[in-house]
Amino acid sequence: MKLDFLNDSQREAVLVTDGPVMILAxxxxxxxxxxxxxxxxxxxxKGISPYQILAVTFSNKAAxxxxxxxxxxxxxxxxxxxxxxxxxxxxKVLRTESTYLGLSRNFTIYDDSETQSIIKTxxxxxxxxxxxxxxxxxxxxxxxxxxxxxxVGLKRTPEIEKYADDLRLWxxxxxYEQELHRSNAVDFGGLIxxxxxxxxxxxxxxxxxxxxxxxxxxxxxxxxxxxxFELITILGKITRNLxxxxxxxxxxxxxxxxxxxxxxxxxxxxxxxxxxxxEQNYRSSxxxxxxxxxxxxxxxxxxxxxxxxxxxxGNEIQIVECRDDRAEAEYIGQRIxxxxxxxxxxxxxxxxxxxxxxxxxxEDALRKEKFPYRVVAGIKxxxxxxxxxxxxxxxxxxxxxxxxxxxxxINTPARGVGTTSLRKLEDEAVRLQVSLFEIIEKIVEKPxxxxxxxxxxxxxxxxxxxxxxxxxxxxxENQKGAPTFSYEKLLNESGYFExxxxxxxxxxxxxxxNLEELMSAIVQYEESDVEPSLVKFLENITLDNTVSExxxxxxxxSLMTVHGSKGLEYPYVFLMAVEENIFPSYKSLESGPTAVxxxxxxxxxxxxxxxxxxxxxxxxxxxLWGSLKFNGPxxxxxxxxxxxxxxxxxxxxxxxxxxxxxxxxxxxxxxQDNDNIYYQDKVYQRKSPVITKMSNFPSGSKVxxxxxxxxxxxDSEGMGQDEKVTILFRDxxxxxxxxxxxxxxxx
DNA sequence: GTTGCGCAGATTTTT
DNA sequence: TCTGCGCAAC
Numbered sequence: 001m002k003l004d005f006l007n008d009s010q011r012e013a014v015l016v017t018d019g020p021v022m023i024l025a026x027x028x029x030x031x032x033x034x035x036x037x038x039x040x041x042x043x044x045x046k047g048i049s050p051y052q053i054l055a056v057t058f059s060n061k062a063a064x065x066x067x068x069x070x071x072x073x074x075x076x077x078x079x080x081x082x083x084x085x086x087x088x089x090x091x092k093v094l095r096t097e098s099t100y101l102g103l104s105r106n107f108t109i110y111d112d113s114e115t116q117s118i119i120k121t122x123x124x125x126x127x128x129x130x131x132x133x134x135x136x137x138x139x140x141x142x143x144x145x146x147x148x149x150x151x152v153g154l155k156r157t158p159e160i161e162k163y164a165d166d167l168r169l170w171x172x173x174x175x176y177e178q179e180l181h182r183s184n185a186v187d188f189g190g191l192i193x194x195x196x197x198x199x200x201x202x203x204x205x206x207x208x209x210x211x212x213x214x215x216x217x218x219x220x221x222x223x224x225x226x227x228x229f230e231l232i233t234i235l236g237k238i239t240r241n242l243x244x245x246x247x248x249x250x251x252x253x254x255x256x257x258x259x260x261x262x263x264x265x266x267x268x269x270x271x272x273x274x275x276x277x278x279e280q281n282y283r284s285s286x287x288x289x290x291x292x293x294x295x296x297x298x299x300x301x302x303x304x305x306x307x308x309x310x311x312x313x314g315n316e317i318q319i320v321e322c323r324d325d326r327a328e329a330e331y332i333g334q335r336i337x338x339x340x341x342x343x344x345x346x347x348x349x350x351x352x353x354x355x356x357x358x359x360x361x362x363e364d365a366l367r368k369e370k371f372p373y374r375v376v377a378g379i380k381x382x383x384x385x386x387x388x389x390x391x392x393x394x395x396x397x398x399x400x401x402x403x404x405x406x407x408x409x410i411n412t413p414a415r416g417v418g419t420t421s422l423r424k425l426e427d428e429a430v431r432l433q434v435s436l437f438e439i440i441e442k443i444v445e446k447p448x449x450x451x452x453x454x455x456x457x458x459x460x461x462x463x464x465x466x467x468x469x470x471x472x473x474x475x476x477e478n479q480k481g482a483p484t485f486s487y488e489k490l491l492n493e494s495g496y497f498e499x500x501x502x503x504x505x506x507x508x509x510x511x512x513x514n515l516e517e518l519m520s521a522i523v524q525y526e527e528s529d530v531e532p533s534l535v536k537f538l539e540n541i542t543l544d545n546t547v548s549e550x551x552x553x554x555x556x557x558s559l560m561t562v563h564g565s566k567g568l569e570y571p572y573v574f575l576m577a578v579e580e581n582i583f584p585s586y587k588s589l590e591s592g593p594t595a596v597x598x599x600x601x602x603x604x605x606x607x608x609x610x611x612x613x614x615x616x617x618x619x620x621x622x623x624l625w626g627s628l629k630f631n632g633p634x635x636x637x638x639x640x641x642x643x644x645x646x647x648x649x650x651x652x653x654x655x656x657x658x659x660x661x662x663x664x665x666x667x668x669x670x671x672q673d674n675d676n677i678y679y680q681d682k683v684y685q686r687k688s689p690v691i692t693k694m695s696n697f698p699s700g701s702k703v704x705x706x707x708x709x710x711x712x713x714x715d716s717e718g719m720g721q722d723e724k725v726t727i728l729f730r731d732x733x734x735x736x737x738x739x740x741x742x743x744x745x746x747x
Numbered sequence: 748g749t750t751g752c753g754c755a756g757a758t759t760t761t762t
Numbered sequence: 763t764c765t766g767c768g769c770a771a772c
Contacts (some may be wrong), residue, residue, distance in 0.1 A: 059761035087762045112760080129765075131755090188762050223761070256760070355758055357764095418748055543762065563759050585758050602759080626763040627756070 001044050003037065010034045012042050013276045017215070020236075020270035022263070023245040026307045027608035028283025028294075031245060032467040035219060036069045038243070039081070043216055048658050050081035052212065056089055056232070057219040060544040061567060065090075066219065086228050088543050089545065093198070093209070101194060106535050108185040108399045113383070115139050115187050117404055118179055122172055124593035133168070141169050142176060146189030146259030149227035151197045152177055182400040182435065189257075192227045199234055210238045221246030225257035233269070242270075247303050250561060252602045258557065260301055261337040281307050281608075283569050285314020288614050292607040297598045298639055317645040324628075325577075327362055328619045330649045331572050333365035334616065339572055346371065349568040350558040352606050354583040358576060359559050366557060376560035380544045386500070386511040387518055391538065393490045394483075396437065397473045398535050403429075403436040409431060413499035415462040426454050441467055448576045469493050481533045483522050492517065562606045572608035578603075578618045579631035603636045616645075704747045 001009050010030055013023045014037045025031035039055065040050045057063045067083045091109065098105040110118070111117060118133040119142075122692055141163065150160050153175065164170045180187065186194055187522065194540045216236045218224065221244040224232075236242035252420040266274050281289050288310045296302070322328035351362055361373055366373045381387065387532040389412055392405035402405075411417045428450070429439040443450045444464040455463075473486050490498050500512050558570070562583075577583060584599035607614060616637070621628045701713050 057761090061761070085762065109762095111762085191762085220761080252755095252759080253761070255758090256762085258761095356758090420748080451762095545762090561759065561762080566761080582758090587758060623763080 001041060007280055010278055014038045016274050017042060018241055020240055020273040022273055023244040023276045024267045024303060024305055025245055025247055025278040025307050027051050028281040031276035032069060037117055052214040054213040055083045055217040056086050058223040062219050087291050090195045090670055091539055093195050097151040097198055097205055100198055104184055106399050108395055108402045110185050110187045111253050113540050114404055118176060124176055138172055142173050143189055146193050146288060147227055149230045150191040175198060178509055182437040183403055184399050196231060199314040199450060210235060214239050215241045218244040222248055222251035222263055223253050223258045223261050226259050229262045249601055250298050250605050252605060254598055255690055275306050279305050279307050283611055285311055285643050288610050289315050291317055291640045294641055295639045296604040299600055315613060319645050319647045320616045321649045322617055322619045323651045325619045325622040327650060328576060328617045329361040330367035332362060333369045337369055346555045346557045351574040352562045352565050354562055356561055358361055372556040373559055374556045376558055376564050382541055386514055390518060394534050394538060396470055399439040401435040406436050413495045416458045417462055421455060421459050477534055483526055483532055483534050483537050486534055487522050547702055562602050565609050567606055569609050570610055571612045573614050575606050575616045578616050578634045580634050581631045583634050629641055702747050
């Protein structure tokens with residue numbers, strides 16, 4: 001096997017197959033290529049069987065990419081090779097070994113929203129209002145525990161003790177776990193801790209897997225949490241052939257439990273570990289790489305890589321100061337038009353933003369310019385109400401203990417089983433210690449024994465029809481395993497189809513279309529699996545909720561959050577809304593330097609996506625939460641050395657009329673001198689990074705008030721005559737003033 | 748059991 | 763500004 005297409009460090013990363021290895025792979029350093037070569041090398045040169053290799057990643061995106069690249073470049077069939085996500089791997093182990101843990105193999109996997117529903121019910125049951133304890137905070141708490149690798153029955157560590165100190169939350173955690181168990185369900189975190197639990201209680205099962213997988217590979221290592229780290233450590237304990245690949249500078253999911261210590265402390269856990277750095281960048285121009293390196297070098301929590309590239313210098317980064325958010329969107333729209341006129345293809349262009357909410361204005365601008373675009377990972381298909389409803393039907397068929405799914409659909413479409421009847425059923429289920437579905441079965445079977453519930457005739461017949469439908473589909477599913485058929489039966493006989501068809505609104509029609517799309521997703525799944533079943537389909541969609549793209553790649557602009565851009569690259573990148581309080585977010589600024597470091601990594605990720613051109617925009621004033629805010633440029637902009645960028649100002653001129661306004665700017669005919677940039681008849685000052693121009697009192701600036709004395713501007717809203725500022729004075733007093741009336745002076 | 752109003756709160760979201 | 767809730771009224 002030839003390895004001459006690799007550079008020296010890449011080749012080393014391929015050849016050091018035995019013992020612990022950590023590959024620190026910078027952005028655009030050919031990581032996937034190296035990993036694929038490594039696997040190929042194991043298969044072809046070392047004669048390792050594909051069954052003995054386990055490659056895990058965090059995201060489906062990465063797993064898919066690796067699988068594709070492998071099958072493209074390898075002669076050996078990779079069918080037996082496991083390239084999968086942590087969660088999918090664990091789900092498979094748990095289903096195979098389900099008997100050990102008192103789960104049945106058809107357990108349901110709950111996603112975050114279902115977890116929240118359970119928590120809400122739990123809180124309600126205890127009479128705790130959601131204001132007192134937010135369900136989100138409970139979910140985060142539980143997730144935090146599981147991310148550390150803790151499961152009920154494990155000895156507590158000091159870290160866990162900290163969690164257990166809060167008795168109320170700890171109690172909720174325990175009850176939540178019980179509730180999941182009763183529902184024969186597992187949440188995302190539970191998939192990992194479930195396997196840890198299994199391995200620690202049943203050494204013979206662990207040994208089986210330890211012996212099976214001789215070579216372990218972990219991609220996206222910077223995103224792993226403690227639980228996942230423990231999982232791979234324990235799996236690789238005997239062979240110690242553990243290879244992890246990651247980039248500490250691209251760790252942007254710590255709020256999801258990703259633990260950067262997994263990278264920083266790898267050598268402590270494996271003192272004999274070989275550390276290989278991939279520092280040559282093949283993606284971006286020299287200016288972009290050097291600028292990004294300067295920015296990220298300000299972080300303390302890193303191992304320190306020095307990225308370099310042989311690529312061309314390229315153009316300066318453009319930093320564009322826009323008058324307001326509308327001007328910003330307009331600028332990007334026009335600039336894209338220019339690129340397109342110069343022959344750039346739209347699929348080579350991406351717009352990144354820190355928050356989803358920023359996509360709207362850009363979308364408007366692109367629509368106006370008649371450019372096709374795609375918002376990557378906007379509203380998720382499987383999050384839609386009608387989809388969740390039908391999924392709930394399927395879940396009840398698969399796992400009748402899934403009471404959460406059942407409560408969702410027992411009265412959808414309305415069949416007269418309202419909250420009062422439901423409450424009665426739930427109470428009875430608790431009394432007889434059975435699941436909700438089981439109690440309904442009993443009631444339908446022997447109505448006479450449940451006279452005391454005084455359920456109406458209407459309710460009784462609705463319940464019996466419901467049970468009949470579910471049972472029939474269960475039988476169908478067990479005999480044939482025909483998901484498509486089951487789905488159709490559920491959709492029609494539940495009355496859901498009729499219910500939606502009666503809805504003549506646009507929304508109703510859209511919902512029907514979505515249900516059709518769900519149908520095609522099932523058909524597609526069915527064709528891809530030799531032994532299709534509803535259980536497997538459901539698992540697929542909870543663990544990987546991306547809807548498979550149909551057909552050929554389309555030529556459209558990609559819009560996405562910076563988080564969503566990780567792992568991607570585009571020749572032309574626009575990064576918008578780069579303002580203090582937005583990027584870095586105000587939350588990170590509130591919570592301190594560690595959080596801001598993560599924002600900086602995020603900023604670094606955004607920069608390093610760009611291959612040829614990087615355009616960073618920000619607005620002097622932006623409509624946020626209903627009022628105009630002046631945040632000022634992001635601190636990260638000042639961290640880019642000036643030699644790497646051009647700072648220009650963009651103001652939309654007064655509109656003459658809609659038609660001609662789009663011809664106002666010609667970005668090509670730009671000439672520059674040291675201080676100014678000239679476009680056509682306009683002169684744009686090349687600005688050194690100082691404060692914004694529109695507000696005379698941007699947040700952070702110091703002022704003198706004739707009465708109150710010296711203070712700092714906290715917040716500024718409105719502009720011109722209407723500008724209002726909030727000022728924090730020395731003695732802690734906060735006051736809000738209309739600028740035009742207040743005796744204020746900048747100092 | 749459903750609809751409607753007022754009020755608070757509003758990052759990121761690979762699984 | 764927009765959404766999602768809790769609670770009140772039909």
